[in-house]
Amino acid sequence: MSAPAAAAPAPPTSHLRIEDVVKRFAPGGAAAVDGVSLDIEAGEFFALLGPSGCGKTTLLRLLAGFETPDQGRILIDGADMEGVPPYRRPVNMMFQSYALFPHMTAAENVAFGLRQDRLPRAEIAARVAAMLDLVKLGHLARRKPHQLSGGERQRVALARALAQEPKLVLLDEPLAALDRKLREETRFELVRIQRRVGITFLMVTHDQEEAMSMATRIAVMSAGRIVQLGTPQQIYEAPASRFVADFIGGVNLFAGRVVGAERGLLRVDCAEAGAQLLVEHAALAPGSDVAVAVRPEKITLTPEPEARNRLEGRVLGAAYRGEASTYEVELAGGKLLRVTLTNTQRTIRPLAAGQAVTLAFEPAAAVVLPP
Amino acid sequence: MTGRLSLFLAVMLAVGYAFLYGPIVSLVVYSFNASRLVTVWAGFSTHWYVELLHNQAIHDAALISLEIAVTAATGALLLGTLAGYALQRYRRFRGRALFSLLVTAPLVMPEVITGLSLLLLFVALEQAIGWPAGRGMLTIAAAHVTLGTAYVAVVVEARLAAFDRSLEEAALDLGARPAKVFLVITLPLIAPALAAGWLLAFTLSLDDLVIASFTSGPSSSTLPMVIFSSVRLGVSPQINALATLFLVTVAVLVTVAGRLMNARAQDS
Numbered sequence: 001m002s003a004p005a006a007a008a009p010a011p012p013t014s015h016l017r018i019e020d021v022v023k024r025f026a027p028g029g030a031a032a033v034d035g036v037s038l039d040i041e042a043g044e045f046f047a048l049l050g051p052s053g054c055g056k057t058t059l060l061r062l063l064a065g066f067e068t069p070d071q072g073r074i075l076i077d078g079a080d081m082e083g084v085p086p087y088r089r090p091v092n093m094m095f096q097s098y099a100l101f102p103h104m105t106a107a108e109n110v111a112f113g114l115r116q117d118r119l120p121r122a123e124i125a126a127r128v129a130a131m132l133d134l135v136k137l138g139h140l141a142r143r144k145p146h147q148l149s150g151g152e153r154q155r156v157a158l159a160r161a162l163a164q165e166p167k168l169v170l171l172d173e174p175l176a177a178l179d180r181k182l183r184e185e186t187r188f189e190l191v192r193i194q195r196r197v198g199i200t201f202l203m204v205t206h207d208q209e210e211a212m213s214m215a216t217r218i219a220v221m222s223a224g225r226i227v228q229l230g231t232p233q234q235i236y237e238a239p240a241s242r243f244v245a246d247f248i249g250g251v252n253l254f255a256g257r258v259v260g261a262e263r264g265l266l267r268v269d270c271a272e273a274g275a276q277l278l279v280e281h282a283a284l285a286p287g288s289d290v291a292v293a294v295r296p297e298k299i300t301l302t303p304e305p306e307a308r309n310r311l312e313g314r315v316l317g318a319a320y321r322g323e324a325s326t327y328e329v330e331l332a333g334g335k336l337l338r339v340t341l342t343n344t345q346r347t348i349r350p351l352a353a354g355q356a357v358t359l360a361f362e363p364a365a366a367v368v369l370p371p
Numbered sequence: 372m373t374g375r376l377s378l379f380l381a382v383m384l385a386v387g388y389a390f391l392y393g394p395i396v397s398l399v400v401y402s403f404n405a406s407r408l409v410t411v412w413a414g415f416s417t418h419w420y421v422e423l424l425h426n427q428a429i430h431d432a433a434l435i436s437l438e439i440a441v442t443a444a445t446g447a448l449l450l451g452t453l454a455g456y457a458l459q460r461y462r463r464f465r466g467r468a469l470f471s472l473l474v475t476a477p478l479v480m481p482e483v484i485t486g487l488s489l490l491l492l493f494v495a496l497e498q499a500i501g502w503p504a505g506r507g508m509l510t511i512a513a514a515h516v517t518l519g520t521a522y523v524a525v526v527v528e529a530r531l532a533a534f535d536r537s538l539e540e541a542a543l544d545l546g547a548r549p550a551k552v553f554l555v556i557t558l559p560l561i562a563p564a565l566a567a568g569w570l571l572a573f574t575l576s577l578d579d580l581v582i583a584s585f586t587s588g589p590s591s592s593t594l595p596m597v598i599f600s601s602v603r604l605g606v607s608p609q610i611n612a613l614a615t616l617f618l619v620t621v622a623v624l625v626t627v628a629g630r631l632m633n634a635r636a637q638d639s
């Protein structure tokens with residue numbers, strides 16, 4: 001703890017406050033969590049998103065009390081969690097492996113926390129029934145975990161984490177163990193349940209689609225740090241770095257150099273695109289190196305003759321995905337682009353490989369990023 | 372594997388099994404022999420089993436053996452569980468390697484050495500502090516605890532190694548204190564291993580002859596000791612009957628212990 005900070009700390013108002021938390025597993029080694037600060041408000045569905053090994057689970061374990069931070073503070077409703085053991089924290093965790101007690105039935109699993117709270121029997125029974133109903137498992141209350149399917153186990157784990165009505169529920173990759181179809185259905189289900197109980201959810205995931213479709217806010221992590229924080233739309237439409245742009249959805253990146261600015265548009269000379277691109281952005285000093293990022297679905301085919309940011313290329317290949325098709329287009333200079341076109345009609349004829357195409361995108365569709 | 376065994380392999384297998392189990396089979400068969408002579412078959416009879424029922428010396432020895440085995444297995448369970456837990460859960464403490472070696476050494480120590488050294492210890496203790504006064508069931512049980520502890524520790528350690536730690540963390544997270552977590556989560560889940568360890572220690576104690584001979588006193592002959600000494604006076608078919616019963620008991624216990632040790636399929 002540094003001396004001046006202790007003098008008069010501003011009263012923390014947020015529900016969960018993480019202040020500059022650092023965790024190293026080996027002294028002097030790389031930090032698994034490297035100076036994370038975060039404020040989460042009550043009732044939020046917050047997602048921590050990042051590639052494997054970036055420290056998401058470690059951060060959750062710090063919040064749950066299974067690890068102690070080397071530096072920094074964790075406050076829940078203003079109470080410092082330092083030295084508070086896991087069994088006294090107003091936080092429940094849903095483990096990636098679910099960690100259901102194999103020798104107890106679904107109902108006993110859900111009741112476990114309530115028993116520790118020494119609630120009266122009748123109340124425990126009522127709460128367990130309500131929780132199991134919430135996750136639509138009332139009829140399987142007396143099954144043991146090994147008699148349940150993966151999706152059912154996941155629900156029991158959720159009910160168990162919610163039963164004590166904690167202030168905060170930590171979910172470590174809650175959907176990772178489910179198959180694709182079930183995972184997509186469960187997304188909506190989880191959001192619905194969170195709205196219903198009103199408990200703050202902090203979810204960890206490495207699946208950007210999952211984070212975007214469920215969370216109210218997302219923190220993107222990389223190598224133990226938060227690299228961007230925002231709503232799903234902010235993160236997707238205004239990524240702050242090449243890493244975020246690339247990690248969240250596909251993106252086409254052009255390296256370039258600022259030529260000048262005109263009426264809110266930045267003119268960037270991109271050798272890779274073989275053209276000067278116009279991008280909506282505040283003025284930058286001419287000569288600065290930048291990257292221009294365009295999402296595949298924001299590029300149009302067969303543009304109007306007066307369209308700006310026109311690019312000529314040749315189709316290399318196509319991937320039909322049902323609702324849309326993604327094409328790989330090679331520009332004259334050899335640069336590869338991805339273009340996604342929605343299949344608005346059943347009889348749309350796919351572009352053939354080798355076909356010459358003209359592409360374009362609006363200045364507002366692109367983002368200027370640091371190189 | 373190829374479909375059929377060659378004739379040579381089949382013969383070798385039969386010879387091997389015959390060598391291993393032939394004597395035991397003949398012992399079981401002759402325990403039902405009507406003749407007094409061990410080497411002459413004179414028809415089927417359960418005569419020797421009936422006679423065994425009325426043999427007081429063997430009854431006494433059997434009771435002594437059982438009492439020692441229960442005591443020793445229980446002691447070994449307590450110590451071995453603690454040792455196995457320490458070895459698995461505390462990966463780094465000073466002297467861990469030495470501790471691990473010492474706990475498991477009795478597994479490979481020649482029984483003669485274990486028995487002799489314990490005898491010397493008991494004698495020296497008696498001279499120094501007057502306890503244990505003489506040798507008997509207590510000293511045999513204590514000696515068997517040393518052996519059984521090693522087995523229990525190994526079984527418990529293996530079980531804990533396969534244990535999903537997140538179960539304990541989940542219980543902590545839900546508000547159970549560490550001691551409670553051990554009692555309601557860890558213990559029930561490793562219970563099969565504990566039962567298996569107890570049965571192994573029990574079986575070891577039941578059929579140990581060497582260590583018991585070193586550490587026994589005048590009125591504490593165990594069943595194996597009684598069998599061994601009576602065989603030296605000539606083999607009575609009664610001993611065959613006793614050995615058969617013994618064999619069945621041990622086989623059942625070891626099978627149950629093996630089942631319990633493999634009872635992992637459920638928790639995943």
Ligand SMILES: Nc1ncnc2c1ncn2[C@@H]1O[C@H](COP(=O)(O)OP(=O)(O)OP(=O)(O)O)[C@@H](O)[C@H]1O
Binds near residue numbers: 026032055056206
């Ligand atoms: N108990 C531990 N001891 C040593 N290093 C650890 C430990 N737990 C995690 N680490 C390291 O800390 C880093 C972050 O791990 P963490 O489990 O938090 O990643 P993650 O973001 O959850 O990844 P994933 O998406 O794969 O689950 C990794 O480099 C990992 O090797």
Ligand SMILES: [Mg+2]
Binds near residue numbers: 056057058172
């Ligand atoms: Mg993880």
